[in-house]
Amino acid sequence: MDLVLDDIGVVYRRGGYETRAVRGVSLHIRKGETLAIVGESGSGKTTIAKVAAGLQKATSGSLAWRSTPYGAPEGARGTGSRRVQMVFQHPVQSLDPLWRIRRAVQEPLWHGGASRREADARAAELITQVGLDPSVLDRYPRQISGGQAQRVAIARALIAKPEIVILDEPTASLDQTVRARILTLLAELQAGTGVGYLMITHDISSVRRLATRIAVMYHGLIVESGPASAVLDAPRHPYTRALIAAVPIADPRVPWNGAEHVARHRAGILAQAPCPVESSPCRDHGTGLHQVGSEHLVACTAAA
Amino acid sequence: MTLLSVEGLSIRTADGHTLVRDFALDVNPGEIVGIVGESGSGKTMTALSLLGLLPAGVSVACGDASLSGRPFLRDGRVCERPNATMIFQNPTAALNPTMKIEAQLIRLLTFLGKRRGTGRRGRRARAEALLESVGIHEPRAVLRRYPHQLSGGMNQRVMVAMAVAAEPSLLIADEPTTGLDVTVQAQILELIRSTVASRGIGVLFVSHDMGVIAQTCRRVAVMYHGELREFADVDDVFHAPRDAYTEELLASTLEQPSER
Known part of the structure; x- marks a missing residue:
């Protein structure tokens, strides 16, 4: 149990209305495994991803990294957040258009005080690992394709050696052949680094090749969870x-x-x-x- | 008799790039024919070109097309408005956000009435009947809403209602279920199938999803980089593909859960 979400509730208040987006969700992710959260629009799955990443305060409940609380409800980003990185749905939009790819990929290292030489070496290593040519590092986001941008986002997420990566619809905006290659890449990187994935998706058919466990969300609740094979079959x-x-x-x-x-x-x-x-x-x-x-x-x- | 026939269609940009090269396809009445391909393959441009909806700077360079035997595209020039309508990927964006559904339907029926002589009094009843025909159980409630107050699936039903209101012989559907939840997608696909069965119209169905194509279309055209790679029965395309790209597309189709 590396990352634990316990009885998380999220209420959005807007214009006098309350929406209970997440209602008492508990889940855990271990290193080296993939937990897929599957649900349709409005099920609360993306809210859970944001809470797990420390990007969103939970209204109730608690988060813990190896028994150390962090994040919600005060929103203070503590020890856990550096170990958790996130890959977003729209790869091109998630990169700063004014930054070269090199800067985007290296950014997570700056907070750790890495030297420039170390950062350069590590960026080249990661960009090769995700199957891109190091020359991509000198380009801008608009000069690369959506599939390449998602590889860049994965390299960026992995560069600071996180223990958990949250993947929010990582292949939803990609073509089918590119989608298959990205899923294969994610599986290879997991085998190589032992990183754990929390994968958010609306497409239950896409989780079979990556998920260890699946949690199905509906109207803010987990309605079913278990080993991927049990839930799918x-x-x-x-x-x-x-x-x-x-x-x-x-x-x-x-x-x-x-x-x-x-x-x-x-x-x-x-x-x-x-x-x-x-x-x-x-x-x-x-x-x-x-x-x-x-x-x-x-x-x-x-x-x- | 063939409903839609397209031959030698090429689409170019003003600065000389060819987006679609020598495309050909035909659709029979009561048949759903798919165009499948990835982004940039030219499938949407092909669909838009048939209704004269190409964006600025893009035009048909050459090609002929006819609907029910009447040519509407001759040597790259539109010579007649074909009796065809279209539904789009994002139904909420395709509807007018400032008008209630009722006003949009009445306006459409008024426009159509000029040609068909439907009385003003009959239009409201016709609007209700149209919504009922696309599986909307409470048409009066839907008529009172704005598009943003309805779900994507409901808006797509409204779009289908508007598309069939003109009694077209061909419906062009450009990724009509992309972005919708999978349970809603199943219902919209069923609506399109039942509309084809009850009205005997033909459908040109553009999609990137091999599952949707396999279960919706009788024949499919596979496009890649603006070229038609294969056009055959779905059974042949899925079980005896003749093109290397089609094989790659099939191989990348993610495994399906076995439980049904």
Whole structure:
């Protein structure tokens, strides 16, 4: 348990309205593994990523790095934050357009007091590790492609030797062939450095090759979590099932009717009582998670 | 008879770059034909060119196209407005943010009524019926809203309603589900399929997603760097690809979860 989020709640207040974006989420990430948080827009997954990165205060709950609290709720960035780095969804926009790639990649080292020579050597090493030519270091963000920019962002995230990297939709804005290469690169870097990933994605089909564990979020709650194979191959929560069934199968010979599945699972959610998401006791308070297998938890009393 | 026929289409920029080279494709009535490719492949430019919607500085250099046997593009020049409509990737941005859905639909129906003679009184009822036909269960509530008050999926349903209101024979859909949640995407794809089945129109469906293409289209054109690499039945493209790029695209398609 390297990074632990305990009972995190986030409430956004705007114009007299309160939105409970995250409602009592607990999770942990170990070095060397990948926890994928899967959810649709509005599920609270990006808010969780920001809290874990120390970019956003939690309204309630606590964060700890190896039992040392940091971050929320005071927002003080302590020992944990240097060990946690982040890669954002839009790679080109996440780089300063006025900075050469070299400066962007080296920036995390400045806070550690590295010499210029060390920083140069390390930047060249990292840029090669992510599969780019060192000449890229002399270019500006607008002079490189989206796939190259995401490799740069990964190099930048890894240069200060973090223990956890948060990947917020790291491949969502990339082409399919580039996406596959970036996922392969992330897996290789993890094998080489032992870094842990917290990966945020809306695309459950993209997590199979990288995720060790999966947590499925819906309306600010974790509704199912467990080993990737258990969640993908034997999903228990009606929402997880709908999410998986809704992905179009890339084979015209395999019949698929995603809309029917989604409708059926939604009907299933409504029919099961007490239900964690659609019936009012669950929607308002949650039911807690029930164990259905080794480390496999489901917030659904009907499924448990 | 072939519904849409495109031949020898080339698209160039004002400074001489060729974006699409010698593209050809055909769509039959009641058929969904896909164009798949990555960003920069020219698939969206191809779709836009058929409706004369190319951005400034980009134009059709040559090519012929006809709809229901009537030529509308002759040697690179638009000679007639084809009876086709289009839906786009970001439905919320495609709608007018300052107008309620009702006002936008009524305005469209008024415009169409000039040609078709629909009475003013009938337009509100027609607007409601249109929204119902695209699977919106509470059309009155939706009519009262602004686009920003509706979800992306709901706005795309409204876009489909507006697109079919003109009773086109061809619908061009440019990445209509990109950016939508996967559960919403499944519902919009089903809406497009059922619209094709009930109205017998043809659809040109632009997408970068091989899963969406496999499950939605009967035939697909694979584009790469402005070139048509392959145009065949989806079954052939997915199981017997003839082009090296198609093979790479298939190989990069991420593994699917096995549980259905």
